Amino acid sequence: MNSLALDLKRDSALTLSQAAVGCEFQIKQVEGSACRQLREIGFCEQMRVKKITHGRNMLCTVCGTRLALSKDLADQIQVVPA
Amino acid sequence: MNSSSPEARIALVGHPNAGKTTLFNALTGQRQKVGNYSGVTVEKTSGEFFTPHGNRFELVDLPGCYSLSPNSPDEMVTRDVLLGVQEGEAIPDLVLCVLDASNLERHLNLLLQVIDLGYPVIAALNKIDQAEAQGLRLDPTALTETLGVPFVPLSALTEKGFVALKQSLRFPFPAPGDRHWHGSHAVEESLSSLEKVATEAGLEPPAAHALQLLSDPSYQDSDHLPEALREAAKKGPQLAGEISQVRGEFVHRAVEAGLRRPDEKALQLTDKIDAYALHRFWGWGFFSAIMLTVFWSIFRFAEIPMGLIEEAQGALGNWVGSFFAEGDFRDLLVDGVIGGVGAVVVFLPQILLLFFFISLLESSGYMARAAFLMDSVMSRVGLSGKSFLPLLSGYACAIPGIMATRSIPSAKERLATILILPWTSCTARLPVYLLLVPLLVSGTGAQTLTLFAIYALGTITALLAAKFLKPRLGPAEAPQFMLELPPYQKPDWGFILRQVWDRAFSFLKKAGTLILGISILLWFLETYPKSDSADPAAQREASFMGMAGKVIEPVVKPLGWDSRTGTAMLTSFAAREVFVSSLSISYAVDEEADGAEDKLRDRLASAKKPDGSPLFTPLAILSLLIFYIYALQCLPTTAVVKRETNSWKWALGQLGGMTLFAYLAALAVFQIGSLF
Incomplete structure (x- = not known):
């Protein structure tokens, strides 16, 4: 991948809390104080996640499981549109 | 072998x-x-x-x-x-x-x-x-x-x-395989140097300890490890994040190889239900409707078996009584044993219904949704949806509720939850509420609402107490909430029936042992020493219970209670249900004055003060209810709190604090109410 494409891809990354409801995303990076906890529950790099609702606690599905996630946890998950 | x-x-x-x-x-x-x-x-x-x-x-x-x-x-x-x-x-x-x-x-x-x-x-x-x-x-x-x-x-x-x-599971078991992934040079180097230290320290197996120390930072603080190993792990590079990423990638490859997903992602039943059950408006309507239905059913459906139990109890009393001549022994059996235990057993159907509904909600998957909804409320008082699950179990019984707090990750939130948990009204209080509420209001609708209000009052006070306590228990932590919502499923009826059966069994066991023993003791304290007078009121005053009543009377009088209610309250520190047995034994002596009616509630309703005015005024009942909502009268709970917090300070502080609060709240209700 050339550097321009890489930049474009990085620019399109957003956190799960910013992501739009009803869309599917791929997890690009998990980073932050709770990243280990998040990876263990299923939020690993490359996994697909679907966001269901916004809110203080947002709902999403990852690997077929529904999870409620507080905003500060969702902020630690960076996603790109799948 | x-x-x-x-x-x-x-x-x-x-x-x-x-x-x-x-x-x-x-x-x-x-x-x-x-x-x-x-x-x-x-x-x-x-x-x-x-x-x-x-x-x-x-x-x-x-x-x-x-x-x-x-x-x-x-x-x-x-x-x-x-x-x-x-x-x-x-x-x-x-x-x-x-x-x-x-x-x-x-x-x-x-x-x-x-x-x-x-x-x-x-x-x-x-x-x-x-x-x-x-x-x-x-x-x-x-x-x-x-x-x-x-x-x-x-x-x-x-x-x-x-x-x-x-x-x-063929024995002997196969030999374990090797690790499937390889980390970066730094990871592998750290692993082999930690393994060397673990081997020197004599820890078995050294490779597992080395990997755990590197992948789980909390293990570096484990008391079970030798100091040298912990130091080595802390000084070395911290690579937990890298290891979990490498593992995640391996898992992803394994899934690619072993799992095919359907292409179309149809909206499943769970999604359809959740669209309403978790809706910010409909969700609460749904939640309230479920809770109201539960409480309404407790009153409505339990009436039939309760009537049967009361009839059976009366018939049993008459039948047993017919074998004995009038005297103390017959009184002991009929009033003490059958009356005292029967007064509690009659609430069995209602307690079982509450357990049935809690198990049903758990088994169907709705419980996690309730926790999700409640998280927005709980977070305002410094708790999270995770605390709601133990608190909800607390409505059935405080002990499993307190044990369920072990799943709360934050130690501070866990302690706050344990401390407030006995204010979610457990089923042991239900007999007291069910005895008193119909004296306060009539009609199933009004009674359901009153009962709902009682539960709400306990819950709201518990939450306010959490708001007060949490900042005082330690430094602030960042709130992090993560909850799995399992798919809705058909209830597992076998599981529900087992739960209800276990509960029925343990309740009957308690009635047959603790409550039976206390009933006999109470009857004895009511009957002896004998007075010369044939008047039941004079006899009551002369008995041990009458003496105790005189001592407690100045303490409970400002709450609007008489000495018999006061002694009943004292006896219920052994177990709350005993309050009902205790009143039933105390008021059995008025039976002759009452004529044919022998139901405890009617006896209480017609009880008079010495000056002839009714004893159980709505205000006095309200003050009793308030006391029972707040008092911690359950010694097993105090023992479990001690075990879970590992401190007598918290356990006894909770017992004393809640009892004092209950007294002051009942006092305030009666005294302020009396002004109007």
Whole structure:
């Protein structure tokens, strides 16, 4: 991948809390104080996640499981549109 | 071989909700509580079973965990048992890892961590029928090849695949495989240097300890490890993040090889229900409707069995009474034993109904939704939705509620939850409420609402107390909330009936032992010493109970109670239900004045003060209710709080604080109410 494409891809990354409801995303990076906890529950790099609702606690599905996630946890998950 | 000891020890490991407990019960035939939300399996449970090869194995059900890097005390137990550092626990010979086939990706991570520790492992692919119903196609052979351990598809609920599972437990167990992944140079270097220190310290197996220290920073603080090893791990590079990423990538590849997903992602039933059940407006309507239905049913449907129990109790009293001449012994049997125990047993149907509904909500998957909704309320008082689950169990009984707090990751939130939990009204208070509420209002609708208000008052005060306590318990923590919402499912009626039956049994046991004993004692204290007068009122005053009543009277008079109510309240510190038995025995002496009517409630309603005015005025009943909402009158709860907080300070402080609060609140209600 050339550097321009890489930049474009990085620019399109957003956190799960910013992501739009009803869309599917791929997890690009998990980073932050709770990243280990998040990876263990299923939020690993490359996994697909679907966001269901916004809110203080947002709902999403990852690997077929529904999870409620507080905003500060969702902020630690960076996603790109799948 | 010694025939009395099993040949090997197998540990059951898996996520909460993976069906570990169901599998355990099905294999060992032992009964145990199965829950739908995280953290129910907190006690150590073990059992035995035979394989088709005739081997006898011990099975240990370890607490559910998402990973071997623990976030709560119960998860720590699982990690420590597997590393062989849990006190008094032998190292397992094999790990049976339970995976939810419908959520394979998430569950493989834990499996990989167990394999990494160097155990022989068998992977039970549970809920295979559910996965197939979702259109998932699993390839156990491909998974076995990638991960190097046998995968056995099964369904713990229907016991499908059990023969294959038992056959795979062939003794002696296969040798464990090697680690499947390789980290960066830094990771591998740190691992081998930590392994060297662990070997020098004599820790077995050294490789597992080295890997755990590097991948789980909390293990570096474990008291079970030698100082030198902890120091070495802390000084070295911290590579936990890198390891979990490498593991995640490996799992992703394994899933690619062993799982085919359906292409179309149709909106499933769970999504359709959740669109309403979790809606910010409809969700609350749904929640309130469910709670109101529960309370309404408790009054409405229990009437029939309650009437039958009352009739049976009256008939039994007459029948037993007919065998004996009038005298103290007949009074002891009819008023003391049958009257005292019967007054409590009559509430059995209502208590069972409440348990039935709580189990039903748990089993159907709604409980986690309620926790999700409540998180927005709980967070305002510094708690989270995680505390709501223990608090909700508290409505059934404070003890399982307090034990369920072990699944709360934050120590501070856990302590605050334990301290406020007895203010969620448990079923032991229900007999008291059910006796008093109909004296206050009539009609099923009004009674349901009053009962609802009682529960709401306890809950709201508990939440306010949490808001007051939480900042005083320690430094602030960042709130982090993560909750799994299991799919809705058909209730497991077997599980519900077992729960209700267990509850009925333990309630009847309590009625037959503790409450029976106290009833006899109370009857004795009411009857002796004898006065010369034939007047029941004079006799009551002369008895031990009358004397105690005189002592307590100045304390309870400002609350609007008489001395008999005061002594009944004192006796209920042994168990709340005793209040009802105690009143029933105290007021049985008025029976002759009452004529034919012998129901306790009517007797209370017609009880008079010495000046002829009614004793149980609405205000006095209100003050009694307030006292019972707030008082902590349950010695087993205090014992469990001591055990869970490991401190008499919190346990006794809670007991004293809640009793004082109850007294002051009842005092305020009666005194302020009397002004109007």
